[in-house]
Amino acid sequence: MARTLRGRRVLVAGAGVSGRSAAEALLAAGAEVTVTDASEERLAALDTVRDGGGHLVPGLLEPPDGTELLVTSPGWRPTAPLLAAAENAGIEILGEVELAWWLDRQRPEPADWLAVxxxxxxxTTVTMLEAILRAAGLDVVACGNVGLPVVDAVRAGHRVLAVELSSFQLHWSRSLAAHAGAVLNLADDHLDWHGTLDAYGAAKAKVYAGNVVAVHNADDDWSTRLSTGAGRPVSFTLGEPGPDQLGISGAALVDRAFGDREVLADVADVRPGGPHNLANALAAAALARAYGVPADAVKRGLREFEPGAHRSATVADIAGVTYVDDSKATNPHAADAALRAHDRVVWIAGGLLKGAEVDELVARNADRLAAVVLIGRDRAAFAEALARHAPHVPVEQVASGDDEGMSQAVTKAAAFADPGTAVLLAPAAASMDMFTDYAHRGRAFADAVRALPATIAPSDG
Structure with missing residues (x-):
């Protein structure tokens, strides 16, 4: 990409949060900007872009004449007609994160990026990392897929960026070279977008490009494989750490990668608990230590960390039954971690599977399932897997959508739940068939739980 944007004709594909931020940054840099989106309503909301001299054009299928650069929002597939037409015309395509990296490199003192x-x-990992870095007194912000566009974080001038990157964002990256990067794990997800697990993994592996330190999960084969040959290798494990590792020793998080052996925190300092969150804390600690953060800041940061909503959040305890919102479990790998945190579960599952399979998930957790309530478009796939691998488990299905469907699902789940059981919303699927997003789904679950009577009689079935 040329080292200047002034006077260049740039097309922004997508009028969502990242598209707005990219367009505003491009206008500030002196580019001639056009934004397109299938939704005229989303375009109409870009008042700052329109007032800044940008052009808003709905539904473009080809770049306007003279377009020199296309900046795409992360959800747009490479096969989208507009992007395919731009590629055929030889127009360079990049994502908002790549644009942010380039803009950051133009600053007199670019930020240091730590990428997850x-x-x-x-x-969870990137917000844990943000808390640790703040405990060390650093000017840091969590950005990227966590919510704040990276372009906005760069323009705000922060010294350190804790960057969450999706596979979509990484697919469109070209020159990103974070100080340290981590691949936490890899499992089937977004195969409808990437096509194959190998292509999905290749996108994730771009986080390691140019790293000084490459952090990987020694307990995850894909993470280990993707990190090969990238930067200084540092790994984390839920077992006893070896050289160049962070891990768990007794009741402590221990670092043997950035010193002889240093205790970083207690297992009890990690909230919420569970193996998956211990792994997240170790990954955050590894990235922070790669940046030179002292051990005491890791401990203080983890203690001060406030878990995000819809991630293993207890909504209520009613008649001895715990109701848990893990709506953020939008794929089978995440749902597996959520299920394994409980001994006995009435599971609410279903939604959009995005090409993923659920047989292994069901087989691994069949013994802990008291009952299952299925929601969403792909509930039949769950029902078939349960019939194959857990035929003894009662299964109910809810055909209704939106909040009413969730209310029905919670009522059915409550009827199956004995004292000591968890009713767990861990859908293993995306939410857009029934809800605006996973947060809407989680709120609908919480509202339905709070509407339950204080005493619920379990069903005889």
């Missing part, structure tokens, strides 16, 4: 990707745990 993986199928699951990204948001």
């Amino acid at each position: 990707t993986g199928t699951n745990g990204k948001t």
